[in-house]
Amino acid sequence: VQSGGFDAAILATETPEQLDVGLTRALLSMQSDLPVVFLVPDREAASRCPALRGATFDQIHDLSWPGVELVKRLENEIDSTLAGRPEYTVIFVDDDEDFLGSLEELLARRLEKAASRFRIHAEFYESPLEALKFIVNLPPERLSVIVCDQIMPEMKGVEFLNKVKVIRPRCHRVLLTGYAGLDSAIAAINDRVLDKYLTKPIEQPVDFVNAVVHLVQEYHLRISHDAERSRLLSQFEIIRAISATSDIHGAIETITGWMAEHMPSWQPTVLLTEGQELVVDTGCVALLNLIKGQRLPADHSLFCWLRGSRHPVFATTRQRLLEAVPGLDVSQDFPVALSPLDHGAQPLGVLLLAAMPGMSFNRNERILVNFMADVASVALRGLRDREKLETLYVATMGSLMETVEAKDHYTRGHTERVRELAVALGEAAGMDPKDLKDLQYAAELHDIGKIAVPDAIIAKPGRLTGDEFAIMQEHPRRGDKILQHLKFLDHARMIVRSHHERYDGTGYPDGLKGEEIPLGARILAIADSYDAMTSARPYRDAMSADAALAEIQGGAGRQFDPRLAALFTTLLETRHSRENTDSEKNTREERT
Structure with a gap:
């Protein structure tokens, strides 16, 4: 991809629920440079799969499309990518x-x-x-x-x-x-x-x-890395702002207001469905003869597009726009983006952006527009779908965390591994589903405070100095502050704040001791430490699993909760024993 040898990345699967999370995240990490598309049997069901939660709905398409139709839709993606070459x-x-x-x-x-x-x-x-x-x-x-x-x-x-x-x-x-x-x-x-x-x-x-x-x-x-980080921060700001709204129009005004401020060259307009009409709710587009309050009948070309293909359109010419939305009243070339607002099979409206001739969308703007359309779709359901909004928030923050990890290839994938270990230990400890969800959120966001730590410290190849370590020690407190505005993260936030506390009271930032430390934080401390020990650093090799478990056991009662340390040791020993048994079985079958 970096060599410029490809124009698009397409992953086709009949079983999206079995997709590897690491694979899809690797594909999505390319989307600043080229279109990334997923072909699945059921778009709505696939959008809920864990591996695809970082994809916007416009990236997920119907596997049953004829090849000619697929190529036609991809042409728009590829043309706009080439037009926006840096x-x-x-x-x-x-x-x-x-x-x-x-x-x-x-x-x-x-x-x-x-x-x-x-x-x-x-x-x-x-x-x-x-x-x-x-x-x-x-x-x-x-x-x-x-x-x-x-x-x-x-x-x-x-x-x-x-x-x-x-x-x-x-x-x-x-x-x-x-x-x-x-x-x-x-x-x-x-x-x-x-x-x-x-x-x-x-x-x-x-x-x-x-x-x-x-x-x-x-x-x-x-x-590109900086642009992606800026986009992810923008997505975080959008969700945070929408979370504070209490009605549909307030959420839409928040989105269009944010776009007008941060994308001043683009004029945002939102059209909403009301029965058999499509109403211009916010904004206007003179070049398309649309004004606020205007009601478009059921046979209007925009309404037909919304009820039909509903595929996002990014067009820079009149010809390309008419190919996507036949019959639209447009007389000259100018860039237009159409992103559908929908919730499942029901069309809810259109997010439309227009600009003066000669402009084009870059990849990050395209991703951001479609992300905002996804968020607006949730808001249009009266913000009843809180769980989806929360998942979007955590996914965005998780992506932001990945930009921090990307600065230091030794820690890449750390968050994903810590989450898996922490949830497994939480289940073994008997946590109920609500507490497990809080633990999962905390594990995904436990190092979010590191976005405030200077890059030179994050990516330093050697050991930190005393002053540098003091700055690094602030990241649990900063993470607490970043997450404090959303009530659904209250319990996860306390786990994030306390995951560097020690069982004997010598940890930071609050010096909590024993049972004063939240259970989730005691679990996360073990998972975080184990992954750190079994990961290589520039100044030391990775420990073996056995050596790391020995360290966990040795720290029981001082750094770690002794009951959880014993439970974690048993959990991993059982897992390793099972893996060895499976490996031996596979070897015997191969020999046979």
Whole structure:
């Protein structure tokens, strides 16, 4: 996917309830770069499957569609993805006019071909001062890579890159130098002035182009990660705001108000079904001749689309819009998004966005629009479906947690494993379904406070200093604060706050002791510690399961609840014994 070799990811299954959670989350993590679609026998039933809870309803489609119909619907997805390709600028600075000319000739043919998913603009300057003037006027996220010579009359390359670092700290900075200049290049890397050095003369043009493209791809991943995190925070804000509303129109006004503030180029409009009419409830679209309060009859093309395909539409041209919604009154090209508001088989309305010609939706905006349509669909049922709203909230926060884990590949998947262990121990301890649900929520959100911890501490490859550890110790308290506004998380919130307390009272943040610590927090402490011990870190290898269980037993009465520690040991020993038995059985069958 990162290489730009694919246009869509499609997973077809007849048994969505058996889908692996890790697989579907891996697919959904790609959706900032390309469309992700799931084909299932029953859309409504599939949307409730655990593995698909992170997918918006527009991503789940009917497995029985004819191939021609499927391709037609995917064309809209792929076209809009290509239209929204990110644009990046790569700048080369060298006072040698001949070298710069040969470099321009070399790169002009190869950059776009090597990275087809991006639009790459190459700029060439003989003067570093002129290059700095150009950089200042570039949009902040446009500059991806800058490559410069070390020996230039106006200033040294390292000095120039240091100035670039001040005004555009996120771009990749590369120094071109001869072998005699390697010492200064290495020193600059150690001082974090530059990210890489390349030697002159360029003996392998293909390697040079690949090195530049690789840096652009790395930069794109960094920007995409930040954009996804921003989107997830937005989804969190939307659900939090809607949770505070008490009526349907209040929820819709919250959504359209948020969109008007955060997506000012797009004009939101909501149409609601009332019997056999579709009523413009909020907003207006002059280009579609829609005004607030207008009532559209049952045979109106928008109403026919809503009762028929109900497939979300993201169109940038009149032709594409009419292909999706035949008969619509539109006379010119302009971008339009239509996302259905529905609850099961019953259509409830339409979320519509329009903008001036020339604009297009990027992937994160598309995902956000469809997510808001899903949330609005719940709100339109009078907010009676609280459980679904709560699940959306926790899923969003869980996705936000994954962006924290993604900064440190050693902890990737930690939350998922801790949840599984904690729920298994809770069941073994005899917790009732309500307490198990609170424990599950707490396990999924136990490290949510780490979003307030600086990235440098989260991803630090070595042990933390005393000051850094003190900052890290604040994450249970911060997690408590983040979750305190929603009543349904009250019990889970206390588990999150207390999961680093110790049985002997020496833990944090409150120094609780023994039974003062909530049961769920005592369970979560064991699951969290076990997974931490059996996961590798840069400064130590992962412990074996037996060694980690020995540590749990050794900490009984001091760090851990002794009854739960014994129960956890029995639980895992039984599980490992069963796995070994199954493995031996499979081996015998294979030999047979």
